[in-house]
Amino acid sequence: MPPKSGFSRTRNIDYDDDDDYYDEAEYDEQEAGEGTTEDDKEQMRVGTIRVREALGEFEAGVSDAQIHEALWHYYYDIGKSVTYLKNKLGGAQTPRETPKKEKVMSKFDQAASIAVQNAPPSTGKYNDAHNSKVAESACPMTLSLPPNTMPTYDADDFFWDVPWGNVPAHRLGTIVVDHSRGRRGLLGGSKLAALAAKRRKEREEAQAAAPHPTGDADAAVAMLDKLSMASASMPNARNEAPKPRYPVRRRSPSPQHDAPFPETTEEPKAPQPAIVVERPAERAVASTFASTLCGSNLTSPSTVEVFPVPYIHCQGYSNTNAFDSPSPDDIVRAAQSKGTTTKKKKAVSHGDKLADSVGSLVIEESHVKSKNLNVIDEFEKSSPKRIANFVVVGHVDHGKSTLMGRLLYDLKVIDQRSIDKLRKEAETIGKSSFALAWVMDETSEERSRGVTVDVATNYFETERTQFTILDAPGHKDFIPNMISGSSQADFPVLVIDASTNSFEAGLKGQTKEHILIARSMGMQHIIVAVNKMDTVSWSQSRFDEISKRMTAFLTEASFLEKRITFIPLAGLTGENVVKRVDKSAADWYTGDTLLEALERVDLPQRSLQKPLRFSVADVFRGDIRSPLSIAGRIDSGTLQVGDIILALPANETATIKAIEVQDQPVDWAVAGQIPTLHLTDMDPVHLRQGDMICPPSSPVKLVKAFSSKLLAFEHVLPCPVEVFRSTLNSPGGIRSLSAKLNKFTGEVVKRRPRIVKPGEVARVVVVLEKELPIEEGMRVVVRERGRTIGAGLMENVA
Numbered sequence: 001m002p003p004k005s006g007f008s009r010t011r012n013i014d015y016d017d018d019d020d021y022y023d024e025a026e027y028d029e030q031e032a033g034e035g036t037t038e039d040d041k042e043q044m045r046v047g048t049i050r051v052r053e054a055l056g057e058f059e060a061g062v063s064d065a066q067i068h069e070a071l072w073h074y075y076y077d078i079g080k081s082v083t084y085l086k087n088k089l090g091g092a093q094t095p096r097e098t099p100k101k102e103k104v105m106s107k108f109d110q111a112a113s114i115a116v117q118n119a120p121p122s123t124g125k126y127n128d129a130h131n132s133k134v135a136e137s138a139c140p141m142t143l144s145l146p147p148n149t150m151p152t153y154d155a156d157d158f159f160w161d162v163p164w165g166n167v168p169a170h171r172l173g174t175i176v177v178d179h180s181r182g183r184r185g186l187l188g189g190s191k192l193a194a195l196a197a198k199r200r201k202e203r204e205e206a207q208a209a210a211p212h213p214t215g216d217a218d219a220a221v222a223m224l225d226k227l228s229m230a231s232a233s234m235p236n237a238r239n240e241a242p243k244p245r246y247p248v249r250r251r252s253p254s255p256q257h258d259a260p261f262p263e264t265t266e267e268p269k270a271p272q273p274a275i276v277v278e279r280p281a282e283r284a285v286a287s288t289f290a291s292t293l294c295g296s297n298l299t300s301p302s303t304v305e306v307f308p309v310p311y312i313h314c315q316g317y318s319n320t321n322a323f324d325s326p327s328p329d330d331i332v333r334a335a336q337s338k339g340t341t342t343k344k345k346k347a348v349s350h351g352d353k354l355a356d357s358v359g360s361l362v363i364e365e366s367h368v369k370s371k372n373l374n375v376i377d378e379f380e381k382s383s384p385k386r387i388a389n390f391v392v393v394g395h396v397d398h399g400k401s402t403l404m405g406r407l408l409y410d411l412k413v414i415d416q417r418s419i420d421k422l423r424k425e426a427e428t429i430g431k432s433s434f435a436l437a438w439v440m441d442e443t444s445e446e447r448s449r450g451v452t453v454d455v456a457t458n459y460f461e462t463e464r465t466q467f468t469i470l471d472a473p474g475h476k477d478f479i480p481n482m483i484s485g486s487s488q489a490d491f492p493v494l495v496i497d498a499s500t501n502s503f504e505a506g507l508k509g510q511t512k513e514h515i516l517i518a519r520s521m522g523m524q525h526i527i528v529a530v531n532k533m534d535t536v537s538w539s540q541s542r543f544d545e546i547s548k549r550m551t552a553f554l555t556e557a558s559f560l561e562k563r564i565t566f567i568p569l570a571g572l573t574g575e576n577v578v579k580r581v582d583k584s585a586a587d588w589y590t591g592d593t594l595l596e597a598l599e600r601v602d603l604p605q606r607s608l609q610k611p612l613r614f615s616v617a618d619v620f621r622g623d624i625r626s627p628l629s630i631a632g633r634i635d636s637g638t639l640q641v642g643d644i645i646l647a648l649p650a651n652e653t654a655t656i657k658a659i660e661v662q663d664q665p666v667d668w669a670v671a672g673q674i675p676t677l678h679l680t681d682m683d684p685v686h687l688r689q690g691d692m693i694c695p696p697s698s699p700v701k702l703v704k705a706f707s708s709k710l711l712a713f714e715h716v717l718p719c720p721v722e723v724f725r726s727t728l729n730s731p732g733g734i735r736s737l738s739a740k741l742n743k744f745t746g747e748v749v750k751r752r753p754r755i756v757k758p759g760e761v762a763r764v765v766v767v768l769e770k771e772l773p774i775e776e777g778m779r780v781v782v783r784e785r786g787r788t789i790g791a792g793l794m795e796n797v798a
């Protein structure tokens with residue numbers, strides 16, 4: 001087989017062995033020739049026949065061995081092998097072997113030349129191969145060459161196709177190959193492994209037979225040895241310092257790149273220092289930085305195997321009581337305080353009264369004085385309007401913000417100029433249809449995305465009622481914000497897009513979830529705004545269809561039918577919002593406008609006499625006038641300026657410095673209102689959205705487990721859940737199902753059920769990972785993996 005024929009590719013001298021890495025382990029298993037597979041053998045047999053056929057008249061003068069070598073060289077390419085053999089026999093040259101330009105011999109060439117000249121008579125094919133390179137330049141491989149052919153070896157020829165042959169001297173570097181990690185087969189394949197192994201074997205034999213070169217040639221030969229060094233012949237001991245551990249390819253700057261090299265005919269003298277292969281450093285000399293860190297002994301790398309602890313050599317770091325003495329900061333502070341004291345004393349000694357008085361100025365925490373009002377009396381004396389807070393809910397893009405914008409615009413809460421401005425702005429970004437929605441959606445993110453993100457609050461008044469609008473986001477990603485908005489509301493306005501398919505899409509989306517959350521917050525009355533009626537030409541049948549399907553769902557969610565109000569309207573055009581629709585197509589509707597329906601809603605009784613319970617919906621920090629403010633709904637009780645309040649779960653107190661209701665400063669606020677409280681005497685870190693505010697004398701208990709009456713929206717069974725009380729929430733779980741209850745009477749229907757179906761009510765035990773301020777009668781929402789699975793009323797601590 002080819003490897004046995006002793007072929008060697010001239011370009012593939014051992015120098016290239018560094019590139020043709022092979023796995024020694026692999027080689028051990030396959031001796032030269034053994035690596036050829038049955039496939040190889042078959043390919044060679046068939047290839048030989050075909051090459052002979054193709055050679056025609058040349059066929060007789062070619063031996064099988066030559067054909068094998070050609071096939072092997074050209075990877076069984078018949079055409080190339082035939083061309084090569086014909087050229088060879090016909091004396092033609094391959095393009096590769098066109099006469100070479102005369103070149104100035106480089107140092108490398110000289111070294112190679114010296115090595116070859118000084119080499120003993122060749123006994124192995126390795127040297128033959130090199131010699132043959134010159135003698136038989138047309139041949140890409142060495143075949144039966146006469147030994148000792150004149151060694152006019154030209155290393156440039158080896159690198160005729162490599163771009164780095166002419167690298168400027170200043171760009172040359174050193175490549176250190178680390179063989180300590182074992183060699184891997186880059187070119188892989190049994191053929192190459194076998195080839196490399198064969199060459200190595202031959203070389204070793206040749207080296208063993210040859211006397212060691214001496215004298216001037218030593219360095220050059222040593223270099224070539226190193227260049228062709230196979231890992232198997234390398235010393236492997238780390239500590240064999242004098243012997244080179246790594247083969248080194250050191251390309252010294254060659255004068256040929258900078259200046260013409262002396263005449264090539266001149267007898268080369270002693271090897272040039274530049275080409276002497278130095279022993280490679282096993283470890284780079286320590287950098288200045290490393291030396292600074294680790295000490296000067298690092299400069300002798302071979303002796304240092306373990307890095308000392310950093311800073312060990314630095315004076316002061318050996319001090320085990322490093323903190324005994326004052327730090328630089330301590331020193332500076334001490335100096336500063338000294339300076340201040342000195343200045344003060346000086347001022348006194350000079351009798352400078354002004355300086356003295358300034359120096360004695362102390363900024364004290366201002367104590368807010370309470371007027372000690374009887375808030376309930378004040379409230380009744382004020383002949384107040386009804387207070388109504390409603391949350392606008394519904395699936396994303398069903399028109400909630402637009403409807404509220406229209407309501408405020410038609411009620412003249414928003415003036416024409418502002419609307420025109422919004423319309424212009426909306427037009428500039430191609431969202432003119434959102435101009436009304438922008439009355440509520442004020443943030444740039446909401447405006448650019450056309451989606452409500454946070455709960456927007458606005459106010460308006462009618463003759464009888466002070467309304468607060470809480471415009472909730474419809475997108476499912478913002479359900480926690482929607483819960484926050486709902487926790488402040490008395491009733492919901494559900495917006496449904498009547499246009500084709502949108503209503504159905506909403507039912508699958510957030511329409512139902514919003515209803516369930518609103519109901520679970522204890523809301524009993526609901527207004528359903530069937531919106532975008534203009535898109536269905538005010539079709540009565542569409543309105544009836546929507547009303548029917550929604551009534552079925554709402555009653556299932558425990559809304560009484562008499563407390564459900566449906567209104568067909570178009571928020572964009574304002575029909576049936578404040579003004580009645582004036583279209584013949586809508587003659588069939590004679591009911592309320594949205595505004596009228598809002599006025600008719602029965603509002604829940606306010607618990608003014610009960611202790612204060614205030615749910616924090618928003619926390620504002622950093623205002624210069626008021627560094628800490630909170631907004632939220634008073635669920636029960638009253639409060640006034642000067643009151644001390646307790647924030648839970650932080651259990652920290654604060655003083656109410658000022659109160660605003662609907663952006664107006666007031667002295668007090670009562671249950672049902674959504675005031676902003678400006679606080680003092682508290683670190684802002686203690687307050688978060690969802691916290692509970694109460695009087696220090698009547699705190700809400702922090703609980704970790706409680707029993708709850710739960711209305712199931714999905715199948716409920718003991719499982720991990722997230723529990724929301726307003727926006728305050730905690731991971732937890734439903735620990736057990738105690739009983740299934742009659743939805744209307746609350747009687748126990750079944751004890752310890754294994755599962756609760758959607759629409760059923762059960763008594764469950766909920767456990768929390770962190771304590772939450774929850775007490776009897778408070779509402780909780782239970783969500784599992786982003787879905788609301790139930791809502792409950794806290795009954796007692798478990």
Ligand SMILES: Nc1nc2c(ncn2[C@@H]2O[C@H](COP(=O)(O)OP(=O)(O)OP(=O)(O)O)[C@@H](O)[C@H]2O)c(=O)[nH]1
Nearest residue numbers: 396397398399400401402433451452474570571572
């Ligand atoms: N034809 C028509 N389009 C409407 C009507 N009301 C709203 N729209 C359009 O519906 C789109 C969505 O309106 P929005 O008010 O942003 O909807 P939304 O429910 O507040 O959206 P989110 O708050 O992000 O859930 C806008 O392009 C509105 O112009 C309507 O009565 N008729």
